[in-house]
Amino acid sequence: MPKVVPEYKKIAIEKITNAAYDVFTNKGYHKTTMDDVANEVGVSKASLYSYFKSKEEILQTVTKENLNLSFTDFFDNKDSLNPLEDLYNYIVEFEDTIHLNFEMNSLSSHNKEISIVNKDLYEKKIKTLTNFIKRNQIKGNIQTNINALTIAHLLNAVYIDLCMQLIIGIDKTKIRESWNNSISVILEKDTQDNQKTLNKYFSNF
Template identity: 55%
Template sequence: MPKVVSEYKDLAKKRIIDAACKIFYRKGYNSSTMNDVAKEVGVSKGSLYSYFKSKEELLQTTNQLSTDSFNEYFYSENSLEPLEEIYNDMLKSIGSLHLNFQITALSYQNNKIQRVNRDSYKKKLDTLKFFVENQQKKGNIRDDVPAGNIAQLLIGVYTDIAMQLIIGIDKTQVHESWKNSLSTILEENHKDQQKTLNKYF
């Protein structure tokens, strides 16, 4: 019986998180209320508060799940395939990318959100550094640049590609930009026609 209850609670929390993402995207985080989320889920506001104590806690949870999802691409991988997989995921979730930009912008106004975003950024950067170090050891990417520097460049390119998708630049052009940027960052001689990345893109 406890297992069933636990599974039900997990499912309920997922429904709330999905609803919150829709509301935050549709109305903006500042204009959204817990009542809006409750209506979207179809429960009372009191029921919602039994799962999340505040809108900030709900945002923190959605942000954490997004960070976890990002990190899962890069742990325990023996190839560069996650770089293409994460691009494909970006194509499927442009609404989520837009929401992430909105929430990042709120860091200037809200110290709690700033801490959440700072923690998320650090975790993503640490994950990418770990990934790059592994790929350098395997000889898949250049090792003449520190892994931390490459990780920061990858986050910069990821952010730029997300922005291009949000503002509606042609997806074929965006994909070419993604591949060329990765080649420039990851390959010591990116003009070489026999690129390591060609195996994955």
């Protein structure tokens, strides 16, 4: 009989996904095997299949539980501009994790279940960003002449561009400059108050 993970199902799944997250970020999703995950957990491969039917299903759970939560946690219920800098520092410090987002997205073209998960994650991300921007527009931190949803899409595009630059190895000094310039456009309220708004953001870091 295959060795069974000794925890209850919920705890066992959490243990497996945490181990898979470590292996995926170290080796990359495509190079990781179910044997690699099993070895990281300390169980047989057969035990993994009693909880997950495939490596793709593990990635699906890892993305939902780890990557999306880490993104939305930066912006939920925040009405200051600090989360923008916190997000930048997180991405740069833990750049290995962003590969999983791109690999997860690439699987959408041939996996309907993962496509559904990705759509759900995307919608939650845009909703979180939109609400964050609305709160900061009320506070006077972000321009109001562009609606919050549009700015949310722009901010998400800047985030994706930052991730791509890190993946392909652009110099981090140039990435930082690109981020600052992009954020300055998003924060810009009007031509007269522009410099005051930017100073308020950048003087904190």
